[in-house]
Amino acid sequence: MPADFPAWARVYAFFRRWPEHGLIAEFHDRLRGRVRERECHEAEPTAGIIDAQSVRAAATVPAASRGYDGGKKVPGRKRHIVTDALGLLLAVAVTAANIGDRDAAAGLLVLRRLHRDITLMWADGGYTGSVVGWCRDKLALTLEIVKRTDDMAGFVVLPRRCGRAHVRVADELPPLARDYETLPATSEAMIRWSMVTRMSRRLGRPRSAGRH
16 A cells, blocks of 8 residues: 555445445546546537457456456456547446356446437447347447458457557556456446546646647
8 A cells, every 4th residue: 555545454445335335436427527528528428339358367356257258268357348439438347258248238238328318339240139229229329330341451440449448448557457356346446446547647637739
């Protein structure tokens, strides 16, 4: 712990208490609105991006909440994340790595009921199938699939994608490069705190010339 912090047990008690009362999410969401307004956008987004990232899990992660992502060849957990078009976090869920993207999407995309201005969501080919129709029929949400074509080789930035914003979130702080947390909810809280740090830095930077 930093030298000017209280004892570890006291700090951790607050860390555990704040998510239980929704304080971290509220703090995070208010900062997100401030960042969007500073960058000349409405506080509430109208579109978003959904994606997932598999990460290795440390020995402290119990077997009940870890798995193996056969596609990425990663044993551990998967972070399912929704961002706005600026790469700012809207929703996060941490699951075992063997949970498919489409299986986790339904739980994340109910954010449409919290962010009612969102009418469009972009996703990669991992989200094709019945979830597209489900979004349209149940949430009045358009899930647009952005696919690679056969003539694309190597790394290609696809149109209307978030530019791997969720990966930058996960790698912003060294402890988030690997999942060490016993509880998935604690991992989710760490990701939100990482975003709080990023947004605070963005708000602390001088405005660019020409910005209103």
